[in-house]
Amino acid sequence: MTKDQDHSIVADYNGYDYKKIFWEDADRKYEDLADRMAIRKLLPDSMDDFVDIAGGYGRLADEYLGRATTCTLFDYSKTELADAKEKYGSRLKTKAGDIYSLPFKDASFDGLMMIRATHHFKDMDKVISELYRVLKPGGIAVIEVANQKTLPRIIRYWRKKTDLNPFIKGQSYLKDLNMYNYHPKYIEELFKRQGFKILRVLSVSNFRNGKLKAVFGNKGLARLEKPAQTLLAPVRFAPSIYYKLEKPAKS
Numbered sequence: 001m002t003k004d005q006d007h008s009i010v011a012d013y014n015g016y017d018y019k020k021i022f023w024e025d026a027d028r029k030y031e032d033l034a035d036r037m038a039i040r041k042l043l044p045d046s047m048d049d050f051v052d053i054a055g056g057y058g059r060l061a062d063e064y065l066g067r068a069t070t071c072t073l074f075d076y077s078k079t080e081l082a083d084a085k086e087k088y089g090s091r092l093k094t095k096a097g098d099i100y101s102l103p104f105k106d107a108s109f110d111g112l113m114m115i116r117a118t119h120h121f122k123d124m125d126k127v128i129s130e131l132y133r134v135l136k137p138g139g140i141a142v143i144e145v146a147n148q149k150t151l152p153r154i155i156r157y158w159r160k161k162t163d164l165n166p167f168i169k170g171q172s173y174l175k176d177l178n179m180y181n182y183h184p185k186y187i188e189e190l191f192k193r194q195g196f197k198i199l200r201v202l203s204v205s206n207f208r209n210g211k212l213k214a215v216f217g218n219k220g221l222a223r224l225e226k227p228a229q230t231l232l233a234p235v236r237f238a239p240s241i242y243y244k245l246e247k248p249a250k251s
């Protein structure tokens with residue numbers, strides 16, 4: 001599913017049935033609900049032009065279609081975009097391309113989101129600068145980051161089950177999965193260095209664990225998740241950390 005590029009890696013979802021294989025067959029209802037809860041807390045109610053970056057088949061499109069005049073779904077995979085087009089038709093524009101060189105003019109959008117994509121990106125510095133570039137001054141970005149400093153990872157490291165040190169302020173490459181995770185402090189420094197202002201942080205998918213799912217069920221976990229997203233945000237131990245960022249308006 002992955003091919004090397006000059007400076008980066010594209011996770012190529014063309015022809016991969018992400019919806020069925022990842023979401024439906026694997027029963028990730030709780031994770032889906034957790035994403036939606038966070039988005040509802042963070043995304044502005046009313047926007048002119050909005051883009052869902054690396055939005056796949058538009059899993060979360062119903063969370064933003066009612067909030068913006070024009071909505072665009074951007075992704076590398078043309079088959080994912082075709083699935084979205086089939087479902088949403090003219091309500092959702094689609095655009096294909098590579099995140100490292102977004103096919104949009106500077107200051108095109110007053111809102112964007114990027115969910116469950118950072119684990120595919122080696123060069124987050126470049127990704128963040130592209131997101132910043134396409135936002136209008138005063139625009140809002142909601143970005144989910146794959147966290148390297150999760151509680152299970154910390155425990156595994158302390159028990160010497162892994163060499164990957166979750167406390168190092170940088171990125172870690174998970175060789176078996178061909179994925180990247182990021183230390184929250186590192187990513188927050190990148191956001192700030194780019195010029196973003198961090199408005200709010202949420203801790204998301206706090207109870208992503210097969211045993212907990214078996215005991216509490218998807219809905220039970222979702223009930224626990226709701227308060228946990230805010231309460232646990234300061235410790236940043238969850239697998240997904242959500243950021244609401246603002247590109248400051250020019251003074």
Ligand SMILES: C[S@@+](CC[C@H](N)C(=O)[O-])C[C@H]1O[C@@H](n2cnc3c(N)ncnc32)[C@H](O)[C@@H]1O
Nearest residue numbers: 011013054055056059075076077098099115116
């Ligand atoms: C795990 S899926 C997430 C999709 C959607 N955001 C969601 O939460 O359901 C990751 C998406 O990133 C896209 N992607 C991976 N590398 C990309 C790149 N370099 N440029 C644009 N999209 C990319 C894939 O095609 C895929 O649709």
